[in-house]
Each structure stands twice: as C-alpha cells, then as structure tokens.
Amino acid sequence: MLLPMQLASKPKNYPEHQWPLILPPQQARAVAPPQMGFGGKFGPRGLLLSCFLLRPERVNRYRRWQVPRHQALFVGGVPPEMASQEIEEHMGKYGEAAAAAVNDVHVVSGAELRVEKATATKKQWYCKVDPEYPPRVRLLMDGVVHIENMLSMELQMNLVQQVMSLGGGSAGFYTPRFEGREMKLQTFCLGRHWDTRSHEYCDARLDHDNLPVLALPSNLSELAQGILSDLDQKCGEVIFPKMEPDTCIVNHYSASGSLGLHQDSDESEASISAGIPVLSMSFGCSARFLFGDDGNSLRSTMLRSGDVFIFGNSARLLQHGIAKVFPRTVPKRLKEILKGRLNLTLRQTEVD
Ligand SMILES: O=C(O)CCC(=O)C(=O)O
Ligand SMILES: [Fe+2]
CATH class of the missing domain: 2.60.120.590 (Alpha-ketoglutarate-dependent dioxygenase AlkB-like)
Structure with missing residues (x-):
C-alpha cells in the first residue's frame, strides 16, 4: 500500500532514485550537516556574509558576498542551480538598505529570500530548508x-x-x-x-x-x-x-x-x-x-x-x-x- 498522502514534490535536478537512499552508518555520518546556515562579520569594506549550507549533500555550494553597509541582505535557502550573480544583481537593484522593507520576501529564480538590514550586531542567520526537497x-x-x-x-x-x-x-x-x-x-x-x-x-x-x-x-x-x-x-x-x-x-x-x-x-x-x-x-x-x-x-x-x-x-x-x-x-x-x-x-x- 502506498502512503495515504502526498510526498513532497521534487525540484528540478533532483533525481528520483534519491528517494529512498539508504545510507550505511559511516556515510550517514559523513553527510551530517553543519550547524549554521549563514554567518557574517564586518570586514573593512562592509559585512562579509558567508552562506553555507545546512545540508551540504543537497546544496553543494559555498558562497560569500561582500555586503556594503548601505545594502540590504537577502537571506534564505539557496538551491544549487542558482547562480550567485542572480542574487547579486537582485541585491543591486532592490537592495538599498534605507529603502528596504525588512522581512519582505523576494522570489529570486524560484528561491524565497528575505530582506534584512546589514547590521553588525546580528552574527547569524538561519537558512530556510526548502520543504520541496524529497524525503x-x-x-x-x-x-x-x-x-x-x-x-x-x-x-x-x-x-x-x-x-x-x-x-x-x-x-x-x-x-x-x-x-x-x-x-x-x-x-x-x-x-x-x-x-x-x-x-x-x-x-x-x-x-x-x-x-x-x-x-x-x-x-x-x-x-x-x-x-x-x-x-x-x-x-x-x-x-x-x-x-x-x-x-x-x-x-x-x-x-x-x-x-x-x-x-x-x-x-x-x-x-x-x-x-x-x-x-x-x-x-x-x-x-x-x-x-x-x-x-x-x-x-x-x-x-x-x-x-x-x-x-x-x-x-x-x-x-x-x-x-x-x-x-x-x-x-x-x-x-x-x-x-x-x-x-x-x-x-x-x-x-x-
Ligand atoms: O521529542 C522527541 O523527539 C522525542 C520524544 C520522546 O522521546 C518521547 O516522548 O518519549
Ligand atoms: Fe522517548
């Protein structure tokens, strides 16, 4: 009998065979996620925002952006197929901190990114896990x-x-x-x-x-x-x-x-x-x-x-x-x- 409910739908580029993927214990440990989605600290030219991944086996990019103080941050889970350039362009167009509506959600190439101001006090951001990924x-x-x-x-x-x-x-x-x-x-x-x-x-x-x-x-x-x-x-x-x-x-x-x-x-x-x-x-x-x-x-x-x-x-x-x-x-x-x-x-x- 199949599950009496809908499984989460699969995003593009996520092959069917990954569900289910039974990992032996050693491998399961190897893919254990790091603890933090985002981290940032002020460098000489503004906030250095590093985005790393809650689930590296799913989203295998490590990204860093230099975010000048006058710009807003776009924070969220980033799917692997998205180019950094797209986010940077979006930030350039809509990212004036003074004008940014904090907490507004922008959809950039299908990913939801939330606007935050680049403040020095906030050291960590959490990364939204995409609920559309399959089990x-x-x-x-x-x-x-x-x-x-x-x-x-x-x-x-x-x-x-x-x-x-x-x-x-x-x-x-x-x-x-x-x-x-x-x-x-x-x-x-x-x-x-x-x-x-x-x-x-x-x-x-x-x-x-x-x-x-x-x-x-x-x-x-x-x-x-x-x-x-x-x-x-x-x-x-x-x-x-x-x-x-x-x-x-x-x-x-x-x-x-x-x-x-x-x-x-x-x-x-x-x-x-x-x-x-x-x-x-x-x-x-x-x-x-x-x-x-x-x-x-x-x-x-x-x-x-x-x-x-x-x-x-x-x-x-x-x-x-x-x-x-x-x-x-x-x-x-x-x-x-x-x-x-x-x-x-x-x-x-x-x-x-
Ligand atoms: O909250 C959980 O994940 C565990 C709960 C539990 O172990 C229990 O109720 O016996
Ligand atoms: Fe228990």
Whole structure:
C-alpha cells in the first residue's frame, strides 16, 4: 500500500532514485550537516556574509558576498542551480538598505529570500530548508531510521492544526512532573495515557487531573502505518514489524525545552520484544536529537520539521533525548500556528 498522502514534490535536478537512499552508518555520518546556515562579520569594506549550507549533500555550494553597509541582505535557502550573480544583481537593484522593507520576501529564480538590514550586531542567520526537497532515508544504525523531509508542508500544516487544537482543549497539554521535577516540555496523550508516576499506560490522567485520555485520531495511526509500509515498499524489504499504534504521546517544547536521555520501555513486554517500532514525527523548530545503545557512546542528529525518526527491532530500547531546540527555525508556513517544536510519537503499547 502506498502512503495515504502526498510526498513532497521534487525540484528540478533532483533525481528520483534519491528517494529512498539508504545510507550505511559511516556515510550517514559523513553527510551530517553543519550547524549554521549563514554567518557574517564586518570586514573593512562592509559585512562579509558567508552562506553555507545546512545540508551540504543537497546544496553543494559555498558562497560569500561582500555586503556594503548601505545594502540590504537577502537571506534564505539557496538551491544549487542558482547562480550567485542572480542574487547579486537582485541585491543591486532592490537592495538599498534605507529603502528596504525588512522581512519582505523576494522570489529570486524560484528561491524565497528575505530582506534584512546589514547590521553588525546580528552574527547569524538561519537558512530556510526548502520543504520541496524529497524525503531521504538514513539508516543510522540497525533498527534506527531517520527519514528527512517525509511530511509535505501541506500535511504538516494539517497535523499541527489538528494536534494543537486538541492540545488546547480539555485533557490537552500540561507540564508533567517526573521524579519530583517539572519536565522542560508540555505534553498530553492520545489513545492511552502514559502516567509519569506509575510509569504505566492507563485510560485516565491519574497523575494529573483524572480526566479520561483523548481518543487517538485514526488519521495519525494510519499515517504511521502508511509511512512504515511506504518505507518497506520503497526499500523492497520489510524493515520493521507491523505496528498497530494505540497511543500517541504529544510533546511541545519551547525554545528552552529539552528531554533527558531515556528509553521508551513502558510499553508491554510483548511489544518491545517483538521490536515493534516507535515512530516519531517532528514539526516546527529543529532540534538536536541524541541517541545511542548506551549513554557512553551517544550520537546525535538534527530533527527538522517534517522529519520522521523510527527505532525498533534490536534498537527498540534505544537511549534517546532532546538536547537542544533551535529557536527561530519554524518553517514560515507553520509560524502562525506553531511556536517552538511539536513532536508526536506513535507507539503500540499492547499486542493482542
Ligand atoms: O521529542 C522527541 O523527539 C522525542 C520524544 C520522546 O522521546 C518521547 O516522548 O518519549
Ligand atoms: Fe522517548
């Protein structure tokens, strides 16, 4: 069965075979992105703006422009086929800082570039990741798969709207306490409630307000199953055992949010030993996700809006956590409906 949703469409020059591209772990590390989209500092002749890339394997240019103080900056994700000259020409024509409407978006050869003033105080700019790039699968270790850009922007908007509105109502978001301390996130559950005191799944929020847990909307469980079966189909083999999700834990992080290293080990013994995966979807701000077999040899990857992260099989008890949420990285089209980072983890707590 194919995924019951539209995959992000492919831009020109991006060959079909890149989805899915299963990278062995060594290669996956080699393409790990650098952390910053743009950097700049004042040189003798103005602001030296260096633009480098969040995903070098996708946009393999390194660009530098000397931006005189009187000119505006055009800041944004730059596709590989775009020549620097086009941006420079555009800057020359529209880039008088005094006249520039800051935050205006200019479309230059199909790329959206936002106007900023060249100020010395601002040292970093973030680079908008183009949501039109197709999904790419990375096998990070046995049983651990990261699918970048899996969810189209359309779908992200619908899901964020749906989940934030559930979270804003009765039996929605609250700040949980874990081992006596407030956690650095807000949460609520769908399907079954994970009790932070007893560490068990139950039908009411006995550790908080006793309200019955909200039902798990069928589109969320179908989406998780669709992603897993699409992964199998595109890879030509079964990657994870079949999952029938009965629970979704929704986490909302502010820019200062985080989640300590832990294992998802409170699902039933039968579910865990069968290696039935946990499937997580990320929306809004990018986050540094830590994971590893044990706390001593941790690795990390960046989870961005629209990414899916799955762990199951022999890695079902993976240690994982959120080390950092990167502020101001919400994709433009989600900004109105989401601040910070939203994460949904779909799980199957019981096996019949
Ligand atoms: O926010 C995330 O990406 C991870 C959430 C998580 O690990 C959990 O809810 O158990
Ligand atoms: Fe977890």
